[in-house]
Amino acid sequence: MTWNDLKSALAGEGYVASDDLAVALQLAMSLGRPLLLEGAAGVGKTEIARTLSAVKNTRLIRLQCYEGLDAAQAIYEWNYQRQLLSIRAAAEGGETGKAVEDRIFSRDFLLERPLLAAITQDKPPVLLIDEIDRADEEFEAYLLEILSDYQVSIPELGTIRATTRPIVILTSNGTRDLSDALRRRCLYTYVEYPDRTTELAILKARCPDVEARLAGQIVGFVQKLREEELEKTPGVAEMLDFAAALMGLGIADLTDDPAVLQSTLTTLLKTQSDQAQITPVVAGRIAGKAA
Amino acid sequence: MSRVTKFAGRDPGPSARVAGFIRHLRDNGLRLGVAEADLAMAALCEVDAARPDESRRALRAVCTGCKEETERFDDLFDSYWMDMGRVRQKVVPTPSSTISDDVHSSRDAKGEDAGASGMSTAPDDQGGEADSDGTGKLIATQQRNLNRRDLRDLVRPEEIAEAEDVARRIGAALRDTRSRRRIAARKGDRLHFRKIIRHSLATGGEPLRLLRKKRPDRTRKIVALCDVSGSMSVYAQVFLAFLAGLMRADTTADAYLFHTRLVRITEALRDKDAMRAIRRMSLMADGFGGGSKIGPSLMRFADTYAKRFVDGRSVVLILSDGYDTEAPQVIAVALEKLRKRGCKVIWLNPLKGWADYAPVAEGMAAALPYLDVFKAANTLGDLAALEQELAQL
Numbered sequence: 075m076t077w078n079d080l081k082s083a084l085a086g087e088g089y090v091a092s093d094d095l096a097v098a099l100q101l102a103m104s105l106g107r108p109l110l111l112e113g114a115a116g117v118g119k120t121e122i123a124r125t126l127s128a129v130k131n132t133r134l135i136r137l138q139c140y141e142g143l144d145a146a147q148a149i150y151e152w153n154y155q156r157q158l159l160s161i162r163a164a165a166e167g168g169e170t171g172k173a174v175e176d177r178i179f180s181r182d183f184l185l186e187r188p189l190l191a192a193i194t195q196d197k198p199p200v201l202l203i204d205e206i207d208r209a210d211e212e213f214e215a216y217l218l219e220i221l222s223d224y225q226v227s228i229p230e231l232g233t234i235r236a237t238t239r240p241i242v243i244l245t246s247n248g249t250r251d252l253s254d255a256l257r258r259r260c261l262y263t264y265v266e267y268p269d270r271t272t273e274l275a276i277l278k279a280r281c282p283d284v285e286a287r288l289a290g291q292i293v294g295f296v297q298k299l300r301e302e303e304l305e306k307t308p309g310v311a312e313m314l315d316f317a318a319a320l321m322g323l324g325i326a327d328l329t330d331d332p333a334v335l336q337s338t339l340t341t342l343l344k345t346q347s348d349q350a351q352i353t354p355v356v357a358g359r360i361a362g363k364a365a
Numbered sequence: 366m367s368r369v370t371k372f373a374g375r376d377p378g379p380s381a382r383v384a385g386f387i388r389h390l391r392d393n394g395l396r397l398g399v400a401e402a403d404l405a406m407a408a409l410c411e412v413d414a415a416r417p418d419e420s421r422r423a424l425r426a427v428c429t430g431c432k433e434e435t436e437r438f439d440d441l442f443d444s445y446w447m448d449m450g451r452v453r454q455k456v457v458p459t460p461s462s463t464i465s466d467d468v469h470s471s472r473d474a475k476g477e478d479a480g481a482s483g484m485s486t487a488p489d490d491q492g493g494e495a496d497s498d499g500t501g502k503l504i505a506t507q508q509r510n511l512n513r514r515d516l517r518d519l520v521r522p523e524e525i526a527e528a529e530d531v532a533r534r535i536g537a538a539l540r541d542t543r544s545r546r547r548i549a550a551r552k553g554d555r556l557h558f559r560k561i562i563r564h565s566l567a568t569g570g571e572p573l574r575l576l577r578k579k580r581p582d583r584t585r586k587i588v589a590l591c592d593v594s595g596s597m598s599v600y601a602q603v604f605l606a607f608l609a610g611l612m613r614a615d616t617t618a619d620a621y622l623f624h625t626r627l628v629r630i631t632e633a634l635r636d637k638d639a640m641r642a643i644r645r646m647s648l649m650a651d652g653f654g655g656g657s658k659i660g661p662s663l664m665r666f667a668d669t670y671a672k673r674f675v676d677g678r679s680v681v682l683i684l685s686d687g688y689d690t691e692a693p694q695v696i697a698v699a700l701e702k703l704r705k706r707g708c709k710v711i712w713l714n715p716l717k718g719w720a721d722y723a724p725v726a727e728g729m730a731a732a733l734p735y736l737d738v739f740k741a742a743n744t745l746g747d748l749a750a751l752e753q754e755l756a757q758l
Contacts (some may be wrong), residue, residue, distance in 0.1 A: 077412065077419075095424035097412060104411045105404065112432060113723075154566045248432075248673045251631070254396065257430035264435045276600075303668065 076198070080129070089118070089125035090268070090275040098263040099126065108221050108242035110206075111259065113265035115311015119245040123202035126241065133199040134238070137188040139209035143214055149226055150190045153183045179230040190226055191317055193236035206256075207249045214256055226357040268310065270297055276310060281317050291328045292317050294364030299342060302352065302360075308342040315341040328361040335361060369417060370448040379407060389445045390428055393437070394633065394645045397428060406608040412602050417447065433632065433707070434460075462601030479742030524602070524745070525639045531749045536615045537587040538756040539680055546581070553577030559682050585680050585758075587611060587618045588708075590666060592685030594624040594657030600715045600743065604684045605646075607748055609639055617672050622646070623662035624655050627672060655687055659728055660695025680758065684713050684742070687729030700735035709737045717741035 075083075077100035084091050084094075091099070095111075099122070104110035111119045123182075127134035137148055157178040164174045180192060183338075192201040206214065220226065220329035235289065246252060269278060273293045277284060284292070291311045296313045307314075319338040328335055336354045352360075372382060421518040429435045453462040529536050549557055558580040565572040582599045589611060591604045608620045612634035622628050636642035663683075675681065681703060689696060703710060712732060716722050718741035724730050733739065737758060742748050 093418075094422050094425065097419065098426035101408050101411055101423060101426055105407055107404070109426075110430075152567075154563070158566065172611075254430070258398075258401075260430075261426040262430050262435070263426055264429075264432045275401075 075264055075338055083129045084122075084125055085279065087128045088126045088279045089121060090272050090279060092268070092272065095122070096264065096265055098261055101239055101260050102243075104241050105261075108244055110244045110246065110252075110262050112240055112246045112262070112350075113267050113281050114267065114309065115247055116307075116311050117265045117267055118310050119265055120202065123200050123243045126243070128199075130200065130241070132194060132197050134202060135188050135192045135195075135199050136202045136204060138204050139182045139206050139213070141208060141210060143209045143213050143245070145213075147187060147345045148189050148213070148216075149186065149187050149220070151185045151230060152179075152230075153228075155265075157183050176243035184228070186229070189220055189363075190234065190348065192240040192242075193220075193224055193226065193238070194234065195238055197242070198238040199240050201242045203242065203244045205247060206244045207246040207252060211253065214253055218255055218259065221256075249293060267300060267307075270294070273297065273310065273313065277313065280314050283322065284317055284321060285326065288320065288326060288328070289317075291361070291364050293322065295328060295361055296318040296342065297320055299352070304343070304348045304351070305338070305345045306343075306348060308344075312342050312344075327365070329365050332358050332361075366742065369445045370446055371651055379409075383409065384447050387428070387541050388425070390441055393441055395428060395434055395437075395441075398429075401428060405564045420446070426501070431632065433629065456687065499643075521606075522553070522639060524606040525609045525613070527745055528603075528606040528748075529614045530610070530697075532607060532611035532613040532618075534749060534752050535755055536587065536611075536618075538752045539587065541758065544580050544583050547578040548581045550577055550579040550581075553579035555579070559744065583678065585678050585709075586674075586676075587615060587622075587682060588671075588675055589618065589682040589684065590621045590623060590627075590663070592624070592657065592659065592683075593622050595655060596657060596686055596688045597684075597715070600684075600686075603742075603744055603748075605643065607684075607745065609634055609642060612642075613639065619656060619670075621666065621670070623666075625662075626661040627665045643668050656690060658683055658691050659687065659689040660691040660693070663699035663703070664695055667699045671703060671706060675703065675706045675708050679708040680755070681708050681710045683710065684718050685734065686725040687712075687724065689726070689728035691728075693727040693731035697731040697735065699730055704735055710735060711738040711740070712736045713740055713742035713751075714745045715741065718743045719749065 077096045080095040081091055081093070082102050084096070098147060102108070111122065113119055123136070124134055138223075153354055160178050160183070161174060164177075166168070169194060184190075188201070192199055203217070208216075221242060224239055225233055227233045244256075267273075270293055273296070274289060277289050277293060292313065296308055296316065300307050316338060319341050323338065325331070325338075332354050334359055339352060339357060340347070343352055367429045376382065383405050384402050387397050387405060391397050405424055405427045408423040409420060412423045414420050414423075421439070424442065425435065425438050429438050455616055458624050477518060547553070547555065547557075549560060555578055557576040560576040560578075561574070564576065569601075589608055591608055593601055593604075597604075608630070611618050612620055612631065618636055619631050620629075622630055633645035634642045636645060700710060714724075714729065717724075717739070724739075738751075740747075740751060740753060740754065742751070
């Protein structure tokens with residue numbers, strides 16, 4: 075599959091990828107490297123993993139990172155309760171010693187967390203490690219081993235090697251700098267807000283019912299809004315919500331009714347100060363420019 | 366006519382060109398190793414390498430690692446691969462020590478450079494071999510190279526070491542231990558009962574291992590913005606050393622320079638070799654000693670980087686004399702925006718050390734209501750004396 079094929083396959087699933095992103099994804103798959111995606115919130119970083127798993131017809135395994143995430147929550151844990159029950163049952167049945175021990179430290183009693191699950195699938199899954207910048211630096215360091223060797227060592231069980239190499243996608247919103255070591259192991263793409271043509275294509279793919287003229291206005295409006303000084307710039311997902319809201323209200327033209335337009339802006343503006351800044355007058359001016 | 370660079374007939378082949386490109390990127394501050402050269406070759410095999418746009422995309426994915434590098438990549442790619450003609454000999458005759466502070470090789474001592482008349486860190490003023498057309502290395506930033514001020518002339522290694530110590534003490538002063546939460550720690554002051562019980566399951570309910578927990582250190586993150594405009598150039602020596610020291614002492618700190626525009630220098634200053642870090646910074650700081658736009662620079666910071674890197678646990682340190690060519694309100698608005706993020710703002714003004722100083726500069730006066738601390742700082746000693754002050758923030 076060339077990157078062009080991949081791009082059209084993604085488009086078939088409703089994801090309009092830029093050429094840069096398509097090439098990077100293709101390289102990540104063919105070279106077996108993790109791909110690090112950075113960019114503002116709402117540009118479609120997480121969505122790409124979901125779409126890729128649909129294109130490849132494989133499982134999506136997602137690890138959402140947060141402060142304090144540790145190996146037990148991300149890789150594996152023993153199922154202590156089941157082990158205890160099993161020991162009690164064995165004692166009542168008269169079974170003792172090594173047999174019990176072997177049984178309770180077997181794969182049956184192992185709780186797979188996302189990273190272990192990702193390397194033990196029959197078909198290579200898409201592993202999404204989301205918002206890696208939220209995890210602690212220690213966890214990031216732990217990840218390095220798994221991402222380069224694709225194996226997990228469990229003291230009681232031995233080393234579990236990957237049966238298949240997952241397609242790894244890491245995303246980061248840039249709330250903290252990632253380590254050089256992690257960056258060096260990954261391919262990298264910075265995902266920008268889509269340009270007008272791309273965003274229009276996204277809208278058409280996701281909401282095919284939107285009339286062409288209104289679609290142009292919606293995208294124009296959101297693109298102009300991104301140039302305003304906002305605390306939280308609206309992303310692609312917000313744009314789609316905005317379109318859905320307009321469709322739901324049966325609006326055919328953005329400039330028709332300023333009051334209705336203002337009420338739909340709640341889909342785009344997510345802080346109080348942003349809502350205060352985009353007054354009906356400002357919204358009307360932007361809509362006029364977009365039309 | 367194609368813009369693609371024509372390589373010399375004796376050029377050894379594609380792998381040498383890719384290796385040359387990686388070296389070219391490395392010379393321009395990107396941190397790439399042998400593994401990346403290998404990966405770049407593999408990546409080119411996966412795309413139609415004869416098409417420049419595909420090669421560009423593939424190499425960008427492999428060779429860049431952050432947004433800043435992605436932004437610079439196109440220029441660097443063009444200067445190596447899309448130079449229209451032959452690869453020229455060196456554009457700027459640079460003394461050997463400038464090229465390779467990290468690599469010591471007998472090759473450096475040979476050639477024309479050995480007899481150059483310039484200073485150890487600045488180009489000599491003769492034309493050199495800029496006109497010749499053999500094969501050789503391209504420098505992407507041709508013009509800027511000639512105009513820039515080499516910051517290494519200002520800073521000495523021993524000052525960086527001293528500044529590092531000062532920065533470490535300031536960092537320690539800003540450490541805040543107030544936290545209700547306790548986290549697992551090998552040498553904690555309390556027993557971690559939940560973990561002990563959990564672990565005791567493995568030993569049949571016997572708590573064999575006593576695990577501990579402690580209150581975590583919750584350091585304040587220092588974000589330093591240093592004014593390097595003309596009026597500040599006499600103090601630049603101290604402040605640059607401080608920034609370099611700060612970045613080496615504190616892995617979470619963040620640093621920026623501004624004059625008429627704002628540049629993030631954090632990545633450059635993290636270099637293990639302090640003087641090489643300063644050199645990388647010189648490449649980024651064109652316009653050093655020029656005009657001064659404090660307000661717009663702070664505004665840009667508040668609108669972009671601050672959204673990602675500044676929160677309630679940050680201390681924003683502004684090193685500037687407050688002489689701004691723009692309207693003073695801009696500074697006030699920018700600082701207000703910054704304060705909204707919950708950070709502390711400290712302004713260190715070298716002029717405040719003067720006997721009869723009053724903040725008459727309009728910019729400084731506009732900034733005053735938004736500052737938590739407003740102090741003088743002319744020397745590293747002054748900075749060190751801030752330790753007490755900062756501990757009370």
